[in-house]
Amino acid sequence: MSVIGVDVGGTKIAAGRRGPDLVATEPIVIPTPYGGMAIIEAIAALVAEIAAASPDPVRAVGVGLPATIDAVTGRVAHSVHTGMDDFDAAGALEAAVGLPVFLDNDANLAALAEHRLGAGRHHANVVLLTLGTGIGGGLIIDGEVFRGGRGHGAELGHISVDGNGPPCQGGCPNRGCIETMCSGTALGREFRAFAEANPATALGQLHAEGALDSRSGLALAREGDPDALAIVTTAGEWLGVAVTSLANTFDPDVILIGGGLSDAGELLLGPARDIYLQRALPPTRRAPLEVAALGPDAGMVGAALMAHEGVGG
Ligand SMILES: [Zn+2]
Known part of the structure; x- marks a missing residue:
């Protein structure tokens, strides 16, 4: 069958x-x-x-x-x-x-999937964030998917890390959700805002050519462009603030980052991990922060x- x-x-x-x-x-x-x-x-x-x-x-x-x-x-x-x-x-x-x-x-x-066959195997408690256009979230608690009372959980992308931050996207009335601080959409917005204010930079040039989006900005960061790198680092740090709260709340065994934006790898995860390891309550700093396995x-x-x-x- x-x-x-x-x-x-x-x-x-x-x-x-x-x-x-x-x-x-x-x-x-x-x-x-x-x-x-x-x-x-x-x-x-x-x-x-x-x-x-x-x-x-x-x-x-x-x-x-x-x-x-x-x-x-x-x-x-x-x-x-x-x-x-x-x-x-x-x-x-x-x-x-x-x-x-x-x-x-x-x-x-x-x-x-990550729990049964991927990077969350052998772990009972897994936190997953999927970073793409938006940010999705999944929680495995004691080996089972946690969905809340009516199945609406776990929208981890709508954890707010800045109560006065930018208005969230989609149907979310909150502000400063990580979806609006470190998703692909957020990165694209920050790259463009910088490019418009600084047209003489590499980001500015890319924008003038009509070729600036989250992907091309990330590629610049990967090549070591300091402006693009600073924007990606800031997004990673916001991710780290949320990861810190998730670690403190759930004491997970592993924290996984999936979705299309996860191929930014350590450019995002490095700054996120720095914040997490500085700020999580010491007993909950034990979970590794890793890229998910199943792509x-x-x-x-x-x-x-x-x-x-x-x-x-
Ligand atoms: Zn939101």
């Missing part, structure tokens, strides 16, 4: 099958259409295609969405990335797919694992 894991991102949907031994097959990747029903129909088509090619029956489907999902009703209240708004995602999926469907937040699934596939792997475990493994 096989299961299918589907990861819905802001720009693409990845779906792959895992056989009885949980060995993965090559995933299919398509662009994410906009809107709840369009996404559900795309998922159903992917599942049908993969199931038709499967050498054994598919038992269940796991789906990760970049959204908070009510565990009781299966509804997505609001998701900027997908255009879902008070949308019965669980019901629509069950109806369209015709197989048992398990649904969760994408970062929760990335945490599940961009973590959400899809976690979705397949959730389906596998959901039907009794």
